[in-house]
Amino acid sequence: MATDMTLLIxxxxxxxxxxxxxxxxxxxxxxxxxxGFLRALISEQFxxxxxxxxxxxxxxx
Amino acid sequence: xxxQLTRLGDTLQSLMALRAAKQLYPNLEIHFVxxxxxxxxxKRIPWIEKVxxxxxxxILAPILNETGSQSQALSELARWISPLVGSQWDFIVNWSYxxxxxxxxxILPARVKLxxxxxxxxxxxxxxxxxxxxxxxxxxxxxxxxxxxxxQNIHLTDILTTQLLTALQIHVGEPSDAGDAPVTSKSFFxxxxxxxxELALGSxxxxxxxxxxxxxxxxxxxxxxxxxxxxxxLAEKILQNHPEYGIVLMGGEKDRWREEALRHALxxxxxxxxxxxxxxxxxxxxxxxxxxxxxxxWLFSCDTAAVHLASVLGTRVMNLSIGPARLNETGPYxxxxxxxxxxxxxxxxxxxxTAEGHxxxxxxxxxxxxxxWSFAVEMSSISFNTSGNPSARRAKxxxxxxxxxxxxxxxxxxxxxxRSRIRSTTDGGGVVYEPADDHPMDLNEWTSTVMxxxxxxxxxxxxxxxxxxxxxxxxxxxxxxxxxxxxxxxxLLSKICEEANRTxxxxxxxxxxxxxxxxxxxxxxxxxNELGRRLRDLDLLIExxxxxxxxxxxxxxxxxxxxxxxxxxxxxxxxxESANCYRQLAEGVKILRDWLKHTLQLARPVAIAPxxxxxxxxEGAR
Numbered sequence: 001m002a003t004d005m006t007l008l009i010x011x012x013x014x015x016x017x018x019x020x021x022x023x024x025x026x027x028x029x030x031x032x033x034x035x036g037f038l039r040a041l042i043s044e045q046f047x048x049x050x051x052x053x054x055x056x057x058x059x060x061x
Numbered sequence: 062x063x064x065q066l067t068r069l070g071d072t073l074q075s076l077m078a079l080r081a082a083k084q085l086y087p088n089l090e091i092h093f094v095x096x097x098x099x100x101x102x103x104k105r106i107p108w109i110e111k112v113x114x115x116x117x118x119x120i121l122a123p124i125l126n127e128t129g130s131q132s133q134a135l136s137e138l139a140r141w142i143s144p145l146v147g148s149q150w151d152f153i154v155n156w157s158y159x160x161x162x163x164x165x166x167x168i169l170p171a172r173v174k175l176x177x178x179x180x181x182x183x184x185x186x187x188x189x190x191x192x193x194x195x196x197x198x199x200x201x202x203x204x205x206x207x208x209x210x211x212x213q214n215i216h217l218t219d220i221l222t223t224q225l226l227t228a229l230q231i232h233v234g235e236p237s238d239a240g241d242a243p244v245t246s247k248s249f250f251x252x253x254x255x256x257x258x259e260l261a262l263g264s265x266x267x268x269x270x271x272x273x274x275x276x277x278x279x280x281x282x283x284x285x286x287x288x289x290x291x292x293x294x295l296a297e298k299i300l301q302n303h304p305e306y307g308i309v310l311m312g313g314e315k316d317r318w319r320e321e322a323l324r325h326a327l328x329x330x331x332x333x334x335x336x337x338x339x340x341x342x343x344x345x346x347x348x349x350x351x352x353x354x355x356x357x358x359w360l361f362s363c364d365t366a367a368v369h370l371a372s373v374l375g376t377r378v379m380n381l382s383i384g385p386a387r388l389n390e391t392g393p394y395x396x397x398x399x400x401x402x403x404x405x406x407x408x409x410x411x412x413x414x415t416a417e418g419h420x421x422x423x424x425x426x427x428x429x430x431x432x433x434w435s436f437a438v439e440m441s442s443i444s445f446n447t448s449g450n451p452s453a454r455r456a457k458x459x460x461x462x463x464x465x466x467x468x469x470x471x472x473x474x475x476x477x478x479x480r481s482r483i484r485s486t487t488d489g490g491g492v493v494y495e496p497a498d499d500h501p502m503d504l505n506e507w508t509s510t511v512m513x514x515x516x517x518x519x520x521x522x523x524x525x526x527x528x529x530x531x532x533x534x535x536x537x538x539x540x541x542x543x544x545x546x547x548x549x550x551x552x553l554l555s556k557i558c559e560e561a562n563r564t565x566x567x568x569x570x571x572x573x574x575x576x577x578x579x580x581x582x583x584x585x586x587x588x589x590n591e592l593g594r595r596l597r598d599l600d601l602l603i604e605x606x607x608x609x610x611x612x613x614x615x616x617x618x619x620x621x622x623x624x625x626x627x628x629x630x631x632x633x634x635x636x637x638e639s640a641n642c643y644r645q646l647a648e649g650v651k652i653l654r655d656w657l658k659h660t661l662q663l664a665r666p667v668a669i670a671p672x673x674x675x676x677x678x679x680e681g682a683r
Contacts, residue, residue, distance in 0.1 A: 030168060032191060033179060034138055037164035038120075038131065044161055045121055 062092045062150045064165055064176070066115060066157040068281065069099045070391065071217075073369035075156045076106060077394065078221035080244050083108050085236035086229055094145075094165075101347035102370075105250035116141065145169055152228065153178075156221055158203050163193050173232055175224055176200050195626050198520045199224040205622035206516070207390065211615045212509035214389040215516055219491035223521050245375045245395060247355050254352040262339055262353075265307060272306045274299065275354050275371075277362035278323070278342065279316035284409070284419050285363045285384035289319045293326035294427035295361070300332045302435070309353055310340040311367065317343050359434070368393050379434050383421045385410060388479065389509060394492050397441075398481040399433055401425055405477060405503060428468050429476045433497075436462040455480065456499040472500035489517055489525040502535040504543045508612040511656045515615075515649040527652070528659035536664045544657055547610050551654050554606050554613055558647035561599040562640050568592045569636030578632045589632070596639065600624070603646075612653065616646050 065075045072095055083089055090110045093103045097114045104112045120137050123129025146169060155166040155176030167179025177200060179191040195204045199220055206213050229236075265271055276296070280286045296308055310320050320342040327333040341353060351370055354360055360371040361379045364386035371378045371393065378393035382402040392400045403425040404410040409418035436459050459478065463470060470476060479494035510530050517524045571588060575581050581589075600620060607617025623642035627635050 029181075029191060033164045033168045034135055034142070036179070036191065037161055037168075038134055038138055040159070040161035040164060041117065041121060042124060044159060045125065 062094065062145070062153050062169065062171070064094045064153065064155045064157055064162050065103075066094065066096055066117075066159060066162045066165075067099075068096075069102060069366035070281075070369050071156070072099050072102050073366060073373055074218045074391075074394075075221060076102060076249075077218050077244055077369075077373055078156075078225060079109075080249070081222050082225050082229060084244070085226065086233060087237075089229075102250070102351075105252055105348070105351075107251050113145065142168060152232075154225060154228075158200075158208065160193065164191075167191060173228060175228055177204070192625075195622060197224065197228070199227075201619065201622050201626060202516055202520065205619040206512060206615050209615070209618040211512065211618065212387075212389075212505050213516065213615075214493070214509045214513035216392070216394060216492045217390050218394050227521070243375075245373055247374055249373045250351055252348045252352050254348045259349070259352065262309075262341075263336075265336055266339065266356075270305075273309055273357040274306055274359045274361060275309045275311050275357040275367070275376075277360065277365050277367040278310060278312040278319040280363040280365050280384075282384065284422075285365075285386055286319075287363055287381055287383065287422060287425070289322035290326045291425075291427045291430075292319070293323045295430055296323070296338065297327060297333065298427065298431040299434070300337050303438075306358075307336075308338045309357065310338065310342050311345065311350065311353070312342040314343040361430070361434075364388075364391060372398070377437070379430065379437075381425055381430065383425055384419050388494060389513075392479075392492075392494055393481060395481060396483050397437075399437055399497070400479040400481070400494055401430055401433060401476045402479070403476045405505075406474075424474065425476050428466075429470050429478075432463050432466050432468040432470075433459070433476075433478055435466070455497050459497055470498070472498055484525075486523050487525070488529065489514070490521075490523045493530070496535070499532075499534055501537045502531070502540055503537075504540060504611060507540060507544070507656075507660070508615075511612065511653055512615055514656070515652045518652055519645060519649065527655045528663065531660060531663060533663050536660060541661065541664050544660055547612055548657060548661075550606055550610050550613060551650060551657060554603065554616060555647060555650045555654060557599050557602050557606075558616075558643050558650055561596060561603075562643035562647060564592055564595050564599065565636050565640035565643055567636075568596070569633050569640060572632035572636055575632075616649060619649075620646055 063075060063079065065072050075093075079091055079093075083091065091108070092111045092113060093109050094113045094115055095103050096117050098118075100112055100114045103109055116137075120134050120141070124131060124134050142165070148170075150169060150171040151173065153166050153169050153171040153174045153176075155162050155174070155178065158177055160177075163177035163179050166174055166176060167181070174196050176196060178194050178196050180194050181191065195201045203220065205211075207217075259266065266273070276292060278286075278289070278292060299306055299308065310323070312319060320340055324338075327338075341349065345353070350367075351374065354367065354371050354376050355374040357371075357376055359377050359379060360367055361381065362368050362371070363381045363383060368378055368380055368391070372395050375395070378398040380388070380393050380398065380400040382388040382392065382400050382404065384404075386402075386404070388400045388402055392398070403421040407419055407421040407424070410421055439462065440455070440458070472478075477500045478497040480497045481492055481494055484490055484493050514524060514527070568589065571585070571592070572578065575585060603620050604617045607614040620642070623645065624639065627638045627642070629635055629638060
């Protein structure tokens with residue numbers, strides 16, 4: 001490990017389990033994604049992201 | 062492919078994490094996406110294969126100026142993204158943690174995705190949604206805890222590094238090399254500084270015996286800046302008492318008024334003349350800025366990208382953490398940096414108030430900053446006995462140093478002083494900011510330490526013993542009072558999480574027996590509905606407890622994030638995943654309760670053995 005930057009990687013590596021994505025472009029709604037991308041860029045430009053993601057997180061709902 | 066669409070400070074932290082990964086996995090081919098205005102740092106890294114700049118100005122300006130339409134911007138965006146979509150990436154690492162970047166991650170094809178992304182919608186359905194997903198454990202933590210505004214003490218650079226290395230370890234294998242080379246270095250960047258630029262700084266700058274301090278005058282937000290009068294007083298004290306030092310003023314075009322105000326406050330004297338203070342305010346590009354900070358012995362800065370630049374280059378930092386800055390997450394990285402904070406008890410800091418409302422900006426007095434820096438300089442020039450407790454000895458020495466200079470600092474109403482240290486893995490790893498002045502620990506700091514411990518236990522397993530970061534002298538009766546109030550509620554939370562875990566497991570078992578999630582017997586449906594209702598009630602209880610006690614807030618928010626990111630479509634899978642989430646929360650609550658118990662025990666009065674029992678017996682007899 002790097003001497004001036006002791007890293008946190010350890011025995012429990014991967015406990016979170018990252019996404020392995022095998023979806024193809026055909027399966028992705030690219031147009032919808034691009035529109036979302038642009039709208040999010042604009043709202044971030046205006047600093048409208050306070051309380052961000054909260055609206056998208058609804059627990060079990 | 063690494064996506065970093067935020068500002069320069071985050072870009073520099075990402076580059077440090079990538080450097081660590083590149084050292085351990087030299088065959089990595091790294092492509093880096095950055096906004097046009099912040100891409101210079103990545104462009105100066107020789108081991109980055111390609112820097113892709115995102116033209117935010119070109120795409121957004123026509124819409125913002127109302128000179129172009131949204132469909133034109135969409136075409137522009139599609140043109141930019143097209144070459145990236147053509148490649149199949151092994152890893153997409155989205156370190157922007159923003160909503161916009163999640164769409165980019167969602168679109169790009171990759172085997173493994175880290176950070177925020179988008180769930181694939183159904184293109185054949187007009188109303189199909191593509192909800193935001195946090196793809197891995199650390200992303201859940203960033204979303205639920207860090208972006209949820211909860212105090213925690215793991216540095217962002219450590220989070221990014223651990224997140225990436227964990228994924229590499231799983232998907233690529235163990236690193237071939239131990240990676241002993243240092244991550245930070247004076248040659249981190251291959252800079253294009255023209256000799257003429259540095260020549261313009263004068264002959265004193267080129268004198269190798271001369272020492273320099275960089276003052277970064279501004280900050281991204283006004284509420285994080287320090288008053289020019291304070292900078293002037295600090296400059297005067299340094300120049301008067303340390304003639305071997307000179308000062309370089311740094312900042313952007315918008316900081317010119319700060320330089321003028323500082324010079325006006327300083328007046329004109331031999332000490333403050335142009336020979337000792339030189340300015341690059343509004344004049345430097347990235348290369349010159351990095352080159353000058355690299356040459357300086359110290360950087361003094363509020364919460365700015367300069368702090369990370371100095372960390373990367375191995376220049377020591379005095380970080381003035383004022384306004385809405387979170388020192389544990391974005392403080393200087395490495396050993397021996399100092400952070401001065403006056404945010405405790407600042408109403409604007411706790412409620413996101415205006416710049417004028419930040420009393421912390423005035424409470425951080427220049428004499429305290431000078432006293433801390435001169436102490437750090439003195440400590441680096443002497444060697445001392447390393448046995449015993451270095452933190453306690455440092456605090457004692459710092460107090461003596463302040464007394465000698467006639468500086469009074471009440472840590473309740475003035476500044477709190479921290480020194481950075483890289484911990485060994487057995488102590489939890491990563492950078493930690495240790496109090497240099499033994500100031501009392503408040504509930505926020507206690508919660509932040511406990512939360513860092515819990516995150517390590519959840520996601521990396523390098524966990525120090527409970528309470529190892531705690532000293533008895535810092536525990537106050539006020540803290541004890543608050544922890545006692547927390548005791549009963551945390552016990553209740555523990556029981557709720559266990560009950561929710563059991564309920565979700567029953568849901569998993571019952572639904573696994575069904576042939577279909579949609580067509581089933583009426584009594585089966587009623588039983589599943591009842592289990593669902595019970596889980597919803599338990600979720601509400603977790604939320605209510607989070608609102609009542611600050612240290613429990615993290616569990617309520619993590620619960621929401623974890624449940625939002627459940628994977629699988631079958632009811633049985635969702636039941637099993639829910640059970641795992643509640644088990645994770647229960648493990649976290651157990652750690653919090655262990656800390657609670659340890660802290661209360663540590664604060665108990667201890668009977669001290671009398672030095673001369675015989676004498677006391679005689680006195681007792683009188």
